[in-house]
Amino acid sequence: xxxxxxxxxxxxxxxxxxxxxxxxxxxxxxxxxxxxxxxxxxxxxxxxxxxxxxxxxxxxxxxxxxxxxxxxxxxxxxxxxxxxxxxxxxxxxxxxxxxxxxxxxxxxxxxxxxxxxxxxxxxxxxxxxxxxxxxxxxxxxxxxxxxxxxxxxxxxxxxxxxxxxxxxxxxxxxxxxxxxxxxxxxxxxxxxxxxxxxxxxxxxxxxxxxxxxxxxxxxxxxxxxxxxxxxxxxxxxxxxxxxxxxxxxxxxxxxxxxxxxxxxxxxxxxxxxxxxxxxxxxxxxxxxxxxxxxxxxxxxxxxxxxxx
Amino acid sequence: xxxxxxxxxxxxxxxxxxxxxxxxxxxxxxxxxxxxxxxxxxxxxxxxxxxxxxxxxxxxxxxxxxxxxxxxxxxxxxxxxxxxxxxxxxxxxxxxxxxxxxxxxxxxxxxxxxxxxxxxxxxxxxxxxxxxxxxxxxxxxxxxxxxxxxxxxxxxxxxxxxxxxxxxxxxxxxxxxxxxxxxxxxxxxxxxxxxxxxxxxxxxxxxxxxxxxxxxxxxxxxxxxxxxxxxxxxxxxxxxxxxxxx
Amino acid sequence: xxxxxxxxxxxxxxxxxxxxxxxxxxxxxxxxxxxxxxxxxxxxxxxxxxxxxxxxxxxxxxxxxxxxxxxxxxxxxxxxxxxxxxxxxxxxxxxxxxxxxxxxxxxxxxxxxxxxxxxxxxxxxxxxxxxxxxxxxxxxxxxxxxxxxxxxxxxxxxxxxxxxxxxxxxxxxxxxxxxxxxxxxxxxxxxxxxxxxxxxxxxxxxxxxxxxxxxxxxxxxxxxxxxxxxxxxxxxxxxxxxxxxxxxxxxxxxxxxxxxxxxxxxxxxxxxxxxxxxxxxxxxxxxxxxxxxxxxxxxxxxxxxxxx
Numbered sequence: 134x135x136x137x138x139x140x141x142x143x144x145x146x147x148x149x150x151x152x153x154x155x156x157x158x159x160x161x162x163x164x165x166x167x168x169x170x171x172x173x174x175x176x177x178x179x180x181x182x183x184x185x186x187x188x189x190x191x192x193x194x195x196x197x198x199x200x201x202x203x204x205x206x207x208x209x210x211x212x213x214x215x216x217x218x219x220x221x222x223x224x225x226x227x228x229x230x231x232x233x234x235x236x237x238x239x240x241x242x243x244x245x246x247x248x249x250x251x252x253x254x255x256x257x258x259x260x261x262x263x264x265x266x267x268x269x270x271x272x273x274x275x276x277x278x279x280x281x282x283x284x285x286x287x288x289x290x291x292x293x294x295x296x297x298x299x300x301x302x303x304x305x306x307x308x309x310x311x312x313x314x315x316x317x318x319x320x321x322x323x324x325x326x327x328x329x330x331x332x333x334x335x336x337x338x339x340x341x342x343x344x345x346x347x348x349x350x351x352x353x354x355x356x357x358x359x360x361x362x363x364x365x366x367x368x369x370x371x372x373x374x375x376x377x378x379x380x381x382x383x384x385x386x387x388x389x390x391x392x393x394x395x396x397x398x399x400x401x402x403x404x405x406x407x408x409x410x411x412x413x414x415x416x417x418x419x420x421x422x423x424x425x426x427x428x429x430x431x432x433x434x435x436x437x438x439x440x441x
Numbered sequence: 442x443x444x445x446x447x448x449x450x451x452x453x454x455x456x457x458x459x460x461x462x463x464x465x466x467x468x469x470x471x472x473x474x475x476x477x478x479x480x481x482x483x484x485x486x487x488x489x490x491x492x493x494x495x496x497x498x499x500x501x502x503x504x505x506x507x508x509x510x511x512x513x514x515x516x517x518x519x520x521x522x523x524x525x526x527x528x529x530x531x532x533x534x535x536x537x538x539x540x541x542x543x544x545x546x547x548x549x550x551x552x553x554x555x556x557x558x559x560x561x562x563x564x565x566x567x568x569x570x571x572x573x574x575x576x577x578x579x580x581x582x583x584x585x586x587x588x589x590x591x592x593x594x595x596x597x598x599x600x601x602x603x604x605x606x607x608x609x610x611x612x613x614x615x616x617x618x619x620x621x622x623x624x625x626x627x628x629x630x631x632x633x634x635x636x637x638x639x640x641x642x643x644x645x646x647x648x649x650x651x652x653x654x655x656x657x658x659x660x661x662x663x664x665x666x667x668x669x670x671x672x673x674x675x676x677x678x679x680x681x682x683x684x685x686x687x
Numbered sequence: 688x689x690x691x692x693x694x695x696x697x698x699x700x701x702x703x704x705x706x707x708x709x710x711x712x713x714x715x716x717x718x719x720x721x722x723x724x725x726x727x728x729x730x731x732x733x734x735x736x737x738x739x740x741x742x743x744x745x746x747x748x749x750x751x752x753x754x755x756x757x758x759x760x761x762x763x764x765x766x767x768x769x770x771x772x773x774x775x776x777x778x779x780x781x782x783x784x785x786x787x788x789x790x791x792x793x794x795x796x797x798x799x800x801x802x803x804x805x806x807x808x809x810x811x812x813x814x815x816x817x818x819x820x821x822x823x824x825x826x827x828x829x830x831x832x833x834x835x836x837x838x839x840x841x842x843x844x845x846x847x848x849x850x851x852x853x854x855x856x857x858x859x860x861x862x863x864x865x866x867x868x869x870x871x872x873x874x875x876x877x878x879x880x881x882x883x884x885x886x887x888x889x890x891x892x893x894x895x896x897x898x899x900x901x902x903x904x905x906x907x908x909x910x911x912x913x914x915x916x917x918x919x920x921x922x923x924x925x926x927x928x929x930x931x932x933x934x935x936x937x938x939x940x941x942x943x944x945x946x947x948x949x950x951x952x953x954x955x956x957x958x959x960x961x962x963x964x965x966x967x968x969x970x971x972x973x974x975x976x977x978x979x980x981x982x983x984x985x986x987x988x989x990x991x992x993x994x995x
Contacts, residue, residue, distance in 0.1 A: 427799040550880075
């Protein structure tokens with residue numbers, strides 16, 4: 134787990150309720166980061182039908198670029214937020230380039246080829262990060278305003294995390310509102326329902342796909358950018374996060390927006406509290422949950438049931 | 442009675458596609474189902490062959506209740522089908538396409554250690570000849586022209602030696618000449634083998650020339666049924682299908 | 688017919704001669720190629736022949752490796768029995784896992800295979816008392832009658848050649864032909880009277896048995912088994928080998944394994960940036976050579992005066 138979750142070492146009596154609350158809040162914070170990546174993943178899957186393995190890599194690059202921009206904008210006011218903006222947009226641009234110049238040529242092929250291409254990207258992007266930034270660990274300091282901590286019962290919870298917890302649903306609502314109300318949003322929703330219809334209606338499907346990928350990548354980059362102050366920026370964070378993102382979209386329902394939100398909350402809490410309840414089984418538990426959902430209800434909690 | 446459909450009902454997300462359809466087919470009949478686009482013809486076929494779950498109603502084939510049986514079970518009982526969009530095995534050769542169906546029909550699908558090429562050569566060649574694809578045996582089926590692919594589809598359906606044959610728009614996309622040839626072929630095979638034939642079509646000439654009985658489907662209900670003449674004169678059919686004041 | 692037979696026989700003859708070069712390097716490489724070749728061919732039964740994209744094939748490789756190693760070291764079971772048990776356990780787990788997986792299609796199928804593979808990985812990682820956890824299971828005894836690397840090489844060659852012979856028979860049989868119709872068109876196959884899911888499950892089981900056998904050989908060969916052979920990139924790696932060699936050819940996957948292992952060995956002796964090279968190679972393959980090496984060769988041979 135990337136967040137500095139303190140492990141409950143004693144196992145005698147019931148853990149202290151304020152400690153439990155804190156763990157839960159940590160899980161909630163993690164859930165917001167997961168939500169950002171997973172919603173991008175879900176969007177791309179819903180519209181393009183591609184499960185993007187490289188989404189975790191985009192998240193990782195978001196963190197790396199943020200770190201880079203922060204050191205570039207040193208001593209500038211609001212340096213952190215500018216860095217977040219620039220970094221996430223950079224990642225969005227990278228995503229658009231990948232879709233436009235490479236992925237789009239594979240649409241006619243079978244899904245396996247698209248999937249494996251995204252995996253090739255994972256390999257390439259991970260090594261690029263190593264080449265550019267080396268294998269050491271980076272971190273970014275929290276913006277000055279948010280450096281403190283908030284008292285919760287008798288413990289302290291970082292202010293930055295509180296902001297993230299509120300920021301998450303805000304971004305979610307903005308996103309959902311955009312999908313519902315704007316012209317582009319309507320096109321995207323229509324595309325999710327029937328791609329072929331759309332192109333026969335004269336909509337520029339290719340451009341639409343690039344926009345979708347841009348948005349999805351932007352979400353991942355944003356997630357990585359925002360996580361940079363609370364988590365170590367290190368090689369391997371791409372692999373770890375993508376699996377969790379997969380779990381989130383499976384549980385919530387591939388292609389379902391609110392499902393992704395719900396799934397993130399669930400996975401976040403399982404990670405935060407699971408380690409307290411079943412420490413030995415906690416590693417397997419999240420995968421068991423994923424398998425159970427796929428077996429019992431493959432379309433996830435809020436997805437559309439598959440027809441027979 | 443070879444096929445019985447009793448009060449069949451199917452809806453999708455609230456949209457009622459098939460609304461209480463009942464009819465029966467006698468052995469050896471040649472029957473067609475017509476109706477405007479979206480009337481539910483393919484849905485009805487999918488219900489009969491088990492590709493879709495029926496919501497309410499019963500399906501009976503040769504005195505057996507086949508309601509909600511799986512497609513492979515229904516096929517084995519003696520129902521053959523061709524699909525609206527050509528449904529073949531594109532990377533296999535024409536010969537292999539047909540041979541596969543023969544293999545299954547003759548119960549050799551679970552054979553693990555004998556080379557497949559030697560199986561049922563004669564039977565496969567015979568079917569190839571019957572559907573007019575004898576020279577194309579070694580052609581990769583995906584590269585065939587549309588018309589030939591449709592013939593291959595027919596061949597695959599016939600290889601299971603069905604008693605009831607369901608054909609979903611067998612002449613769709615064909616020229617007049619191809620249509621004639623195909624319907625002649627189908628007619629010949631049906632008579633030779635004593636098959637019961639149920640098909641859907643948009644080409645009215647085909648429908649009225651070959652059918653012994655016609656059923657008209659509109660918005661999921663059977664609005665008319667009878668001989669071609671009876672159907673042609675039915676005022677409701679005329680309204681729905683052929684436009685008012687004809 | 689005989690043309691298809693004497694090429695592999697020629698290769699077997701060449702492979703028999705390798706130890707005569709007195710080079711430890713080639714004997715090691717040869718054993719590795721044979722093991723992963725069998726692993727890849729077992730995957731291809733699912734991928735190339737049945738059209739099932741499994742993202743968790745490493746599960747059975749790992750189960751085979753751990754079973755054989757644990758039985759031999761902890762229970763002092765003689766090698767032939769442990770080897771047979773490994774294969775059997777691979778088949779049984781494939782039966783159980785496959786039962787749930789074949790009920791799904793495409794992406795959901797792939798995700799469930801991934802979920803199960805992660806569950807098994809988590810079990811191997813955490814079950815310290817049985818598997819040694821992430822420290823690995825070490826000190827696996829070498830079977831007494833095979834006490835040299837050369838002897839083990841010949842043994843591996845025999846097992847792999849025999850397995851390939853069997854698999855080839857299965858693939859060219861009526862059962863194998865039905866698998867290809869399932870790949871081409873599962874809906875149509877259902878309506879020529881085939882219980883498609885049953886056939887997919889049987890294919891899944893068979894491939895699990897042979898993957899486990901390859902894994903058992905691997906564990907013995909390396910004197911140790913580590914959980915990372917169960918981690919999902921291992922499944923991705925064997926997918927890449929299979930694709931590289933050509934999924935529509937029986938021997939393709941072995942060619943792919945050989946090329947990948949050889950190239951990796953060469954590249955990693957010069958640079959640590961093997962992942963980026965692998966990524967670019969994979970991408971290149973996906974775009975320009977979807978039929979893999981064998982696909983490319985077969986097209987080349989067919990062209991001059993070809994009768995296709």
